[in-house]
Amino acid sequence: TATLYVLATPIGNVADITLRALHVLTIVDAVACEDTRNTGHLLSRFGLNKPLLAAHQHNEREVADKLVARLLSGERIALVSDAGTPAVSDPGARIVDAVRAAGLRVVPLPGASAAVTALSASGLVNDQFYFVGFLPAKAKQRESALGLLRAVSATMVFYEAPHRILDCVGALAAAFEPGRNIVFARELTKLFEEIHRCPLSEAVAWVKADPHREKGEYVVLLEGASVGGDAADAEAERILNILLAECS
Numbered sequence: 001t002a003t004l005y006v007l008a009t010p011i012g013n014v015a016d017i018t019l020r021a022l023h024v025l026t027i028v029d030a031v032a033c034e035d036t037r038n039t040g041h042l043l044s045r046f047g048l049n050k051p052l053l054a055a056h057q058h059n060e061r062e063v064a065d066k067l068v069a070r071l072l073s074g075e076r077i078a079l080v081s082d083a084g085t086p087a088v089s090d091p092g093a094r095i096v097d098a099v100r101a102a103g104l105r106v107v108p109l110p111g112a113s114a115a116v117t118a119l120s121a122s123g124l125v126n127d128q129f130y131f132v133g134f135l136p137a138k139a140k141q142r143e144s145a146l147g148l149l150r151a152v153s154a155t156m157v158f159y160e161a162p163h164r165i166l167d168c169v170g171a172l173a174a175a176f177e178p179g180r181n182i183v184f185a186r187e188l189t190k191l192f193e194e195i196h197r198c199p200l201s202e203a204v205a206w207v208k209a210d211p212h213r214e215k216g217e218y219v220v221l222l223e224g225a226s227v228g229g230d231a232a233d234a235e236a237e238r239i240l241n242i243l244l245a246e247c248s
């Protein structure tokens with residue numbers, strides 16, 4: 001029956017594809033993907049060859065209409081992104097929304113997700129986490145986004161583009177207490193995988209200590225504000241000072 005499969009692909013190590021994903025990739029009529037070259041390459045690693053449809057952030061709306069029409073004619077289609085779980089800091093949500101709005105079946109196929117992979121190996125308290133994803137690239141907007149996160153007590157999860165890692169860590173170090181733990185999860189599942197935890201005060205120096213560290217893919221995790229602890233006190237004091245200034 002007509003189905004859109006939202007199918008997670010590996011984030012580095014191709015062996016992380018699931019058996020179910022491989023099965024679905026053999027039965028679908030087409031694969032909607034972020035980049036036809038990448039996905040064509042992945043499929044060929046498994047001896048598969050399927051019609052590919054480009055569905056990236058610039059054409060998602062038009063593609064959504066096309067996919068709905070194809071599904072209405074009874075096709076089965078897989079939706080993938082370049083790596084990891086589609087529609088999580090990746091294109092796909094609009095397509096899923098359109099397919100659901102048309103009353104058609106959407107089936108998720110779980111698999112790799114950089115955020116959850118990083119959390120699992122971090123040792124940070126993960127019973128609550130706050131997925132921030134990518135911070136704004138511009139310094140001002142990034143600062144105000146971080147300001148809003150100061151009181152969050154859950155572990156925070158950031159994605160970052162390789163060339164911006166140093167800027168990102170510098171901004172975190174400026175915005176949060178130096179004693180908070182930060183975890184770098186770099187090149188997960190790949191040859192040069194590195195998972196490093198340190199106080200935020202040492203984070204910039206850690207990135208700078210090895211030129212390789214300014215490259216590669218990163219998930220950055222930041223320990224949340226300690227409830228009722230220093231951060232909460234500091235925030236209360238900050239607000240009190242604003243109120244006192246208003247009164248005088």
Ligand code: SAM
Binds near residue numbers: 083161162218219
């Ligand atoms: N949808 C994908 C997911 O949930 O795994 C994420 C796609 S997002 C466009 C790409 C970002 O995910 C990268 O900039 C990086 O922050 C993170 N990422 C992806 N693969 C990674 C890996 N192997 N190691 C560390 N971070 C990774």
